[in-house]
Amino acid sequence: MDVGGTKVLALALHGDSLEPVGECRVPTPDSGDGLVESIAAAALDAAKDAGAKIGSIAAGVPGLVDDQGVMRFAANLPNVSELALRDLLHDRFDVPVAIDNDANAAAWGERVAGAGEGADHMLMVTLGTGVGGGIVLDGHLYRGAHGMAGEIGHFVVQLDGVQCSCGQRGCWEKYASGSALGRIAREAGFESGEAVVAAAGAGGAKALKVLDQFTRWVAIGMAGLANTLDPAVIVIGGGLVEAGDLLLAPMRQHFNDLIEGGEHRPEVPIRPASLGERAGAIGAALIARDFLDK
Numbered sequence: 253m254d255v256g257g258t259k260v261l262a263l264a265l266h267g268d269s270l271e272p273v274g275e276c277r278v279p280t281p282d283s284g285d286g287l288v289e290s291i292a293a294a295a296l297d298a299a300k301d302a303g304a305k306i307g308s309i310a311a312g313v314p315g316l317v318d319d320q321g322v323m324r325f326a327a328n329l330p331n332v333s334e335l336a337l338r339d340l341l342h343d344r345f346d347v348p349v350a351i352d353n354d355a356n357a358a359a360w361g362e363r364v365a366g367a368g369e370g371a372d373h374m375l376m377v378t379l380g381t382g383v384g385g386g387i388v389l390d391g392h393l394y395r396g397a398h399g400m401a402g403e404i405g406h407f408v409v410q411l412d413g414v415q416c417s418c419g420q421r422g423c424w425e426k427y428a429s430g431s432a433l434g435r436i437a438r439e440a441g442f443e444s445g446e447a448v449v450a451a452a453g454a455g456g457a458k459a460l461k462v463l464d465q466f467t468r469w470v471a472i473g474m475a476g477l478a479n480t481l482d483p484a485v486i487v488i489g490g491g492l493v494e495a496g497d498l499l500l501a502p503m504r505q506h507f508n509d510l511i512e513g514g515e516h517r518p519e520v521p522i523r524p525a526s527l528g529e530r531a532g533a534i535g536a537a538l539i540a541r542d543f544l545d546k
């Protein structure tokens with residue numbers, strides 16, 4: 253399952269296949285109790301769709317998730333905190349449950365079966381409601397000391413900048429997420445982020461300028477992370493990927509300009525996630541599979 257800022261996606265997977273045999277999506281509710289109910293309902297529906305029973309549950313969820321499967325804090329789900337999701341789902345279904353951060357899950361999905369396949373050093377950046385991150389180091393998903401590593405959306409790129417739902421100001425995700433594109437677009441007189449992408453696709457000069465400004469913000473964060481981590485590949489996920497080269501081409505250009513010593517190091521490929529919106533759910537399943545096999 254993939255729990256996003258706006259929707260919960262449940263895929264039913266059987267055996268070793270990554271091809272879903274059942275699927276369900278429901279809106280993400282704005283409370284902890286509601287979230288547990290929605291996840292449970294979506295899981296049951298996906299299993300029903302597949303004509304199967306639930307043998308285990310794996311979910312990628314937003315924000316800070318500890319190694320006990322507790323959702324500690326999620327900037328974009330302000331009414332969900334200290335939610336013991338793993339235990340609650342386990343009590344309910346009496347099956348093994350694995351909970352991880354959504355972008356960690358997406359990163360692992362892309363690393364095992366997607367655009368980062370085989371890369372031992374990979375950075376995943378998801379551009380959605382917020383900006384999520386997953387880091388693969390030496391072939392392993394890097395979780396940090398408390399399971400909370402990779403929260404790349406909340407490093408500050410603009411001192412005293414735009415207010416973030418995490419409580420700080422000027423966080424990267426306020427400038428580089430899908431929601432941020434919407435804000436930048438409206439400031440430039442467009443109706444929405446989608447409207448800018450459409451106008452840019454038709455060659456509109458003003459829209460192309462907005463995308464240029466936006467992708468520069470995205471590239472600033474990615475270049476800083478690449479300076480720190482030296483990844484073999486950066487995989488971009490989230491809804492914005494659907495804009496394709498309209499976003500990726502200027503993003504690559506800015507990234508190459510902003511990374512340290514760009515002319516003196518191998519180019520870091522920036523690839524769109526190949527599992528698309530399923531990356532988080534499939535990645536969660538792959539994480540659970542490794543973990544349940546032990």
Ligand SMILES: [Zn+2]
Nearest residue numbers: 406416418423
């Ligand atoms: Zn923040």
